[in-house]
Amino acid sequence: MAKPKILIADNLDKDGVDILTHAGIFDIDYRKKTTREELEAVIGEIEGLIIRSASKVDKALVEKAAKLKVVIRAGVGVDNIDIPACSQKGIVVMNAPAGNSISTAEQAIALLFSLARKIPQAHASMKAKAWEKSKFQGTQLTGKKLGVIGLGRIGKEVVKRAKGLQMEVIGFDPYIPKEHLAHLEIELMSVEKILKEADFVTVHTPLTEMTKGLVSNKNLTSLKPGIRLINCARGGIYDEAAIIQGIKDGVIGGAALDVFSDEPPPKTSELYDLENVVLTPHLGASTDEAQIEVAKETAESMVAFFTTGLARNSLNFPTIDPSAMDILAPWFTLCAQIGSFIGQMMKRALREVEITYRGSFTALNLGPLEIALTKGLLSVAMGSDVNLVNAPILAKDRKLKITGKKDSQGANEPSMLSIRAIDEKETLTLKATVGTVGGFITELNGNSLELHPEGNLLYIENTDTPGVVGHLGTFLGSHKINISSMQLSRLSKGGAARTFLGLDDEVSKELIDELKKKEFIVEARFIKI
Numbered sequence: 445m446a447k448p449k450i451l452i453a454d455n456l457d458k459d460g461v462d463i464l465t466h467a468g469i470f471d472i473d474y475r476k477k478t479t480r481e482e483l484e485a486v487i488g489e490i491e492g493l494i495i496r497s498a499s500k501v502d503k504a505l506v507e508k509a510a511k512l513k514v515v516i517r518a519g520v521g522v523d524n525i526d527i528p529a530c531s532q533k534g535i536v537v538m539n540a541p542a543g544n545s546i547s548t549a550e551q552a553i554a555l556l557f558s559l560a561r562k563i564p565q566a567h568a569s570m571k572a573k574a575w576e577k578s579k580f581q582g583t584q585l586t587g588k589k590l591g592v593i594g595l596g597r598i599g600k601e602v603v604k605r606a607k608g609l610q611m612e613v614i615g616f617d618p619y620i621p622k623e624h625l626a627h628l629e630i631e632l633m634s635v636e637k638i639l640k641e642a643d644f645v646t647v648h649t650p651l652t653e654m655t656k657g658l659v660s661n662k663n664l665t666s667l668k669p670g671i672r673l674i675n676c677a678r679g680g681i682y683d684e685a686a687i688i689q690g691i692k693d694g695v696i697g698g699a700a701l702d703v704f705s706d707e708p709p710p711k712t713s714e715l716y717d718l719e720n721v722v723l724t725p726h727l728g729a730s731t732d733e734a735q736i737e738v739a740k741e742t743a744e745s746m747v748a749f750f751t752t753g754l755a756r757n758s759l760n761f762p763t764i765d766p767s768a769m770d771i772l773a774p775w776f777t778l779c780a781q782i783g784s785f786i787g788q789m790m791k792r793a794l795r796e797v798e799i800t801y802r803g804s805f806t807a808l809n810l811g812p813l814e815i816a817l818t819k820g821l822l823s824v825a826m827g828s829d830v831n832l833v834n835a836p837i838l839a840k841d842r843k844l845k846i847t848g849k850k851d852s853q854g855a856n857e858p859s860m861l862s863i864r865a866i867d868e869k870e871t872l873t874l875k876a877t878v879g880t881v882g883g884f885i886t887e888l889n890g891n892s893l894e895l896h897p898e899g900n901l902l903y904i905e906n907t908d909t910p911g912v913v914g915h916l917g918t919f920l921g922s923h924k925i926n927i928s929s930m931q932l933s934r935l936s937k938g939g940a941a942r943t944f945l946g947l948d949d950e951v952s953k954e955l956i957d958e959l960k961k962k963e964f965i966v967e968a969r970f971i972k973i
């Protein structure tokens with residue numbers, strides 16, 4: 445079988461390329477730098493794509509990506525990837541967020557010193573063979589207030605380092621519960637208050653509607669006079685025109701910027717000319733260590749994805765904690781199978797599926813199981829067009845509501861799930877669990893059974909009369925179809941009986957129609973999982 449083709453569109457450290465090569469499972473196209481035209485020319489052929497910040501995966505490109513399964517951003521920021529477009533097409537998007545945090549935190553601290561001690565300006569002056577000692581008087585950092593906005597991976601590292609410098613650190617992050625920030629031992633306050641009080645402010649957030657223009661012409665007059673601003677996160681968090689204005693007016697004491705709204709900034713930008721502005725060309729992650737770590741993280745995620753289907757650090761699919769994977773893997777398979785089973789058992793379009801989880805596995809994040817079930821359900825009608833990434837979107841498009849809830853009782857009991865699937869007329873209920881030989885359905889519409897929902901199944905609903913099983917065996921045998929397993933169930937003697945036969949072969953529509961003509965058969969259906 446042909447190996448999946450992957451394109452490394454931007455420069456990736458050798459350690460990462462080696463991991464991909466040694467995996468031996470890919471046909472690798474490593475280009476280091478790829479123009480838009482080149483990307484468009486190959487995108488239809490590739491299954492995996494690795495990019496850094498230079499290549500853009502926008503809607504137009506995604507539309508041409510007929511075989512693409514996964515895009516991995518070697519780094520943190522995914523502002524160059526249209527994630528909704530990828531999700532709609534079932535393309536997994538991942539990033540490699542951990543590898544460059546320390547280097548970027550160090551870059552922020554380097555810029556902090558640069559602003560405080562004017563080192564870049566003094567260096568440029570001396571390189572021009574001048575000796576301007578009095579011109580470069582700076583300010584001491586000890587005892588100064590540093591505002592850190594965004595207390596995620598990088599922000600936290602900056603806090604630790606600034607405290608080591610004996611700065612007074614204040615911070616803001618509305619998305620992290622206060623108790624999870626207590627160990628930092630900093631005062632938390634609003635952005636407005638930070639901008640009013642801090643001598644230096646450094647931002648470590650993504651660029652969002654909320655962080656865009658955090659400093660802008662609207663709040664220039666509310667800043668602490670002489671405030672110095674650092675940005676190693678994303679261009680646009682401080683409005684560049686406002687920074688220029690603020691520095692000219694003397695409101696802002698200086699700015700050190702590693703990132704820009706347009707990279708590189710236009711040659712006409714006044715940022716180049718202002719004495720109090722220190723500029724670096726997006727160097728936060730540009731250390732040997734960060735590049736190696738990011739490349740390794742990226743390559744390992746690509747290999748894991750193609751060998752196990754596991755999406756680490758995925759941004760459009762809930763990541764399963766690797767430590768929970770051993771427990772959840774059989775449930776994941778079972779839910780996908782049950783989804784397909786329900787999709788084939790129900791006669792009309794489904795409206796709602798409710799899953800209730802019980803037992804010890806409720807301690808884990810079970811969200812991915814709902815997605816697996818959704819994928820199984822929709823694949824009955826959509827085949828391979830549906831996958832774990834686009835299944836929730838496609839379900840929403842079809843107004844199919846899938847919900848999961850945990851039953852808090854019996855948390856120490858064996859894990860099991862129960863399902864109610866509702867279409868416009870009928871409700872199907874089932875219970876299922878995972879045993880030593882995989883997952884199986886233990887109850888269907890109130891009838892006990894032990895059914896592994898896999899392979900070829902023949903479902904028969906019949907009147908409870910003697911000889912039915914014999915009839916079925918003879919009928920299938922005469923068409924050379926071998927029975928591998930049988931599950932009989934009925935609610936009461938003489939009532940309707942349900943039979944599931946596991947078969948070695950498929951049953952054609954013609955044979956099903958023939959079966960339905962038999963007087964003891966109420967319903968016959970072939971189910972393939």
Ligand code: NAD
Pocket residue numbers: 520521522541544545548593594595596597598599616617618619620648649650651652654655676677678702703726727728729730
């Ligand atoms: P992270 O996700 O670990 O942390 C970001 C934090 O920002 C989160 O804790 C989030 O809650 C917080 N946040 C979001 N909106 C906020 C708001 N309105 N106000 C305050 N906090 C808010 O990410 P990270 O790895 O720490 O990266 C931070 C930023 O640095 C990202 O934008 C990333 O792209 C950028 N980055 C730049 C470089 C570089 O080379 N300069 C390198 C790495 C990362």
Ligand code: MLT
Pocket residue numbers: 496497518519520521522544726728729
């Ligand atoms: C990132 O988002 O990881 C950084 O901006 C680093 C980079 O891509 O160079």
